[in-house]
Amino acid sequence: MSTPGAVMPAARKASATVVLLHILGDTGHGRAEAFAGIRSSHIKYICPHTPVMPVTLNVNTALPSWFDIVGLSPDSHEDEPGIKQAAENVKALIDQEVKSGIPSNRTIWGGFSQGGTLYTVLTTEQSMAGITVLSRWPPLGASFPQGPVSGVNEDVSILRCHGDGDPSVPLMSGSLTFEKLKLLVNPATVTFKTYEGMTQSSCQQEMMDVRQFTDKLLPPID
Template structure:
């Protein structure tokens, strides 16, 4: 994915319609690829923003009877007290930080990059934003949770993103990542970063998926956090 993980193909990319002065890095959910999300962002694209949707490496996932599938890290269970793949989460987070570094080398400063994801990808985006020294424009966290939440606020205290803006979205009919997890994650985030910068949106009747209304909210958040630069 980032030069140190050859098992994943190159990310799906929606290039900016003009010179890219900002970027969104968005991580898909378990068993998925970046292609569907690249299509979704192509439908709400903003001219100066580049969208990068990487693909997770394929690995055996304990939750799914050790079947091989695209996964950012192993998942042992979906209950609130399930053990977590700490080493895998930290390794995946380092890969995402390397991806951010690559965009910085490409000329987009980190404070003009939004990190986001859906489900497992959203969980990884929250964890990465709270543990990186790269100052980000914000995080879009869809239908997800905060992994390794017991390791905070120690990690967050050293984070460059204590004042970042977060858009958290969750369907109230989610059978996989319960709506209550979303609420609890938002409350935990408010204890870690400026509470005024956290927006939690719920969607009535939405299961573990995205919907058009949600994507409009995502677009508005991106427009607000990544406005055009005055000389564009």
């Protein structure tokens, strides 16, 4: 189970929360460092750690990982129980934030690569302000919703970002995810941005786009 990890408190009374999930092999501290320069003073940022486990794709090397990864091709076997358990862990973090006084619709979930939160958001009953999906591939293709989702997040705002030089998760995977999302939620609420030359990493323009997306959906409450 994930732990709260790196928590960046709001500089003043928190009125919103952003949960950021890290890439395979990283920790919450890595995500916290990446977002340190684009924080907003009224937002609390939570960057959870994940357990260390053997990862098939990495020759069973034990790494911080949200779930096992067998391969990155569309037809690769997926660790469905692991993905679903990771989703439940993230949902539990949001439940804690709601109990502390932050409504779920004042929350954005964000993730980088393996830490993408697509499955979590589109299968939860918690109303989200939005999600940021960075360098992610489509999760659970066989069991993921195959048609429009109904409920609290059918109009959720989604920012999908990907580098055109990513050797691990090619841009085509990002495009497939974008097309899939447009079938699942209101297409008008989904934005896809690409970044020339960016690999499996982030760039300044991507971070500024994430900041703009976040500030638009989670403005200060006076």
